[in-house]
Amino acid sequence: MRIASILTLSVGSCLLGSIVLAQTASKVPLNDLSAFRPPVSANWRIAADVMADLNQPNTVQLKPATAGATGGVLVCTPASKNTGQANLISTLEHGDADLEFDFMMAKGANSGVYLQGRYEVQLFDSWGVTVPKSADVGSIYERWDDSRPDGKQGYEGHPARQNAGKAPGLWQHLKISFQAPRFDASGKKTENAKILRAELNGVLIHDNVDLSGPTRGAISATEAARGPLVFQGDHGAVAIRNISYTLFDKNKPRLTNLSYMIYKGQYRDEVSFGGMAPESKGTSPVLSAAVSRIPNDFLVRYTGTLHVEDPGEYTFAMNTAGGGGQLRVNGQPLGKWSDNNQSGKATLPVGDLPFEAIYSKYVEWNRPDLQLAVSGPGIRQFMLTPATISEQGETDPILVTAEGNTILRSFMDLPRTKTDQGRTYRVTHGISVGSPEQVHYTYDADFGNVVQVWRGMFLDATPMWENRGDGSSRPMGAVNYLGGKPQLALTRLASPQAPWPTDTMGSGFRPKGYQLDDKDRPTFRYMTAGASVDDQIQALPDGHGLRRQLTVSQPGAGLYARLAAGTSIEAMPNNTYLIDGKSYMIQLNEAGGAQPVVRTSNGAQELIIPVSGKLTYSILF
Structure with missing residues (x-):
C-alpha cells in the first residue's frame, strides 16, 4: 500500500514572494487579419468558434465568423508546407514583453509561437506525455546547426518542467514573460534573450531560461532588440484566441x-x-x-x-x-x-x-x-x-511524488465560482490519489465525489506540514475543477428537471471508507438515497484521463448521477461532451441504455443521467 513518497528541496524564497504588480495589457484584434503582415496565407482565417475531434488527426471544424463580429478565433488549417508563406507574422514588434493567449490543438498537431520571430515556444499535441522533450507543448524548441555531426544538429532545447498540456480539442492557456537581448552602442550583443517565466495552464514550466540564439525555423539568424510575433502555420491545425501583450520599453526610475x-x-x-x-x-x-x-x-x-x-x-x-x-x-x-x-x-x-x-x-x-x-x-x-x-x-518544500499509485489525505481548498461569496471552499475530508501516469484527482469523502483532476506533478504538502501547518496540500499540475461547490455524485430526483441538492441533508449519505486493489488503487464505498455504491476511479493507461465506474446496489427509481456542471456543455461524437467552455471532456462508456440529459440549473448547465446499476464514464483532460 503506497501512501506517499516525500521529497524535500531546499530553496530560498524570492524577495517579495507573491506580490505581483499588474500592468494593463493590450489586445491583438481578431475580428479580421489586419493585425498581421500581408500577404496572409490561406492557411489562416478568423472563425467564430472551433472544435477538434479526438478521432480526427490534424483536423478542426470551424463555425464561420459573422460580419462585424469581434473577439474571433484565429484558426490555422494548413495546406501549404512553405514556411515563408504559411507562417503568420504580426505587425506588432516587441522587445521586453509579456504575452498570453489561449490555444487549441487538433489531434497530433504541431505549431509554435516565435517571440521576436526568433525564439520558439512549442504548441504541440503532447496529450499523455509523462517526460516532456524540447518538441513538446510549452517547451522551448532547440537551436539547429547543419554543420554539426549527424544526430547532433539540434542543441540547447529546453523541455518544459512538466507536461501541463491538455487534450486536443480543449482550450489551453500560455503565459510568457520575455526579456529581449541587449546590445551596446556598436550593436554588439551584451546579454542573451531570456524567458523570465512561462506558465502553461497555470503551471510554471520555465523560470529564467537563457536563450543563446534563435531556435530552428526563426525568421532570421540575426538577433535584434525588437521583432514580431510569429505563429507557425505549416505543420498542423491550431486555433488561437484572446492574444494580449504588455510591452516594457520605457526607462526605469x-x-x-x-x-x-x-x-x-x-x-x-x-x-x-x-x-x-x-x-x-x-x-x-x-x-x-x-x-x-x-x-x-x-x-x-x-x-x-x-x-x-x-x-x-x-x-x-x-x-x-x-x-x-x-x-x-x-x-x-x-x-x-x-x-x-x-x-x-x-x-x-x-x-x-x-x-x-x-x-x-x-x-x-x-x-x-x-x-x-x-x-x-x-x-x-x-x-x-x-x-x-x-x-x-527560507522553506524546504515538502513535495509528494507518485511513482506508484499514491494516497494522501488532507484539507483541500477549491476556488469558488464568480457568483459565490468568499474565496475558497475547504474540503475537510479530501483524499488525493496520484498515479504514475501523472493523472491525479481529489475525492471529497463528505460528498462521495471527485472535486478536481490534474495532470503533471502530484502534491505540494508544505502548507500541511511546514511549522504548525494548516492541514492542506496543493496540486502541482494543471488543475481542472469539476463543478464548483462540492455536491453529491448521486441523488434521487423527483423528475429530470428537479434541482440538484446543494448539501447532503436528507440524502442518507454515509461514507464507508475505501478498499485498495493489488495496485493500491482505491474503490470508495458509501450509502446514499438508500442505495449502496462502489465508486472506482482509475487513471487511463495512456494517461489521457480517468475512468470512473459507479456500481450501485438497490438503486430504486429516480436515482441520477451528475457527471458535470459548468458554463456550457457541448455534445460531440462518440458520446463525448465538452464541459465548461471546452476545459475538459466527459465520455460516456457504459450506462445500461440510459440517456444523458443536458439541462440548465441555477444559471449553469449540468450533465445528468439515470442510474439503474452500473455507470462507467471517462474524464478526459
Whole structure:
C-alpha cells in the first residue's frame, strides 16, 4: 500500500514572494487579419468558434465568423508546407514583453509561437506525455546547426518542467514573460534573450531560461532588440484566441542621493521625527536594511531622490521583514503605516522627486530585511533594493511524488465560482490519489465525489506540514475543477428537471471508507438515497484521463448521477461532451441504455443521467 513518497528541496524564497504588480495589457484584434503582415496565407482565417475531434488527426471544424463580429478565433488549417508563406507574422514588434493567449490543438498537431520571430515556444499535441522533450507543448524548441555531426544538429532545447498540456480539442492557456537581448552602442550583443517565466495552464514550466540564439525555423539568424510575433502555420491545425501583450520599453526610475538616519527603540506606528536625535546617520548607494548594526528594535529613515523619465501611474510594493514601515513619493504617502508589506500607487511627473522610506524592525526572531519593488507604464516590475534571500523566507518544500499509485489525505481548498461569496471552499475530508501516469484527482469523502483532476506533478504538502501547518496540500499540475461547490455524485430526483441538492441533508449519505486493489488503487464505498455504491476511479493507461465506474446496489427509481456542471456543455461524437467552455471532456462508456440529459440549473448547465446499476464514464483532460 503506497501512501506517499516525500521529497524535500531546499530553496530560498524570492524577495517579495507573491506580490505581483499588474500592468494593463493590450489586445491583438481578431475580428479580421489586419493585425498581421500581408500577404496572409490561406492557411489562416478568423472563425467564430472551433472544435477538434479526438478521432480526427490534424483536423478542426470551424463555425464561420459573422460580419462585424469581434473577439474571433484565429484558426490555422494548413495546406501549404512553405514556411515563408504559411507562417503568420504580426505587425506588432516587441522587445521586453509579456504575452498570453489561449490555444487549441487538433489531434497530433504541431505549431509554435516565435517571440521576436526568433525564439520558439512549442504548441504541440503532447496529450499523455509523462517526460516532456524540447518538441513538446510549452517547451522551448532547440537551436539547429547543419554543420554539426549527424544526430547532433539540434542543441540547447529546453523541455518544459512538466507536461501541463491538455487534450486536443480543449482550450489551453500560455503565459510568457520575455526579456529581449541587449546590445551596446556598436550593436554588439551584451546579454542573451531570456524567458523570465512561462506558465502553461497555470503551471510554471520555465523560470529564467537563457536563450543563446534563435531556435530552428526563426525568421532570421540575426538577433535584434525588437521583432514580431510569429505563429507557425505549416505543420498542423491550431486555433488561437484572446492574444494580449504588455510591452516594457520605457526607462526605469532610479534612486539617487540616498541618506539615512537610524533611531533606537520600538516604533510600531507612524513616527513624527521632530526633535528626535538619530543614533547614527550617513549616506548609502542603495536602499537596504544593512546600514543598521543593531539587530532589533531600530528604525531606519531613508530620504533621497527618485528620478522619473516617463510620466504615469507607478505601483510600489515594500516588504519590511519583522516590522513595519511607510513610503512617501513626491510628498504623497502610499497608504498608512503597515506591518510586513505595503503597496500603493502614485501618479508621477517627469523629474527628480522627493523620496522617503521608513523601516522599523521590532520582531526579534526575524532577520532585518527591507525590499522595494516598482512597476510603471511600460516598465516591468523590478527591485529598487539589492537582491537578497530573506532568512525568514527560507522553506524546504515538502513535495509528494507518485511513482506508484499514491494516497494522501488532507484539507483541500477549491476556488469558488464568480457568483459565490468568499474565496475558497475547504474540503475537510479530501483524499488525493496520484498515479504514475501523472493523472491525479481529489475525492471529497463528505460528498462521495471527485472535486478536481490534474495532470503533471502530484502534491505540494508544505502548507500541511511546514511549522504548525494548516492541514492542506496543493496540486502541482494543471488543475481542472469539476463543478464548483462540492455536491453529491448521486441523488434521487423527483423528475429530470428537479434541482440538484446543494448539501447532503436528507440524502442518507454515509461514507464507508475505501478498499485498495493489488495496485493500491482505491474503490470508495458509501450509502446514499438508500442505495449502496462502489465508486472506482482509475487513471487511463495512456494517461489521457480517468475512468470512473459507479456500481450501485438497490438503486430504486429516480436515482441520477451528475457527471458535470459548468458554463456550457457541448455534445460531440462518440458520446463525448465538452464541459465548461471546452476545459475538459466527459465520455460516456457504459450506462445500461440510459440517456444523458443536458439541462440548465441555477444559471449553469449540468450533465445528468439515470442510474439503474452500473455507470462507467471517462474524464478526459
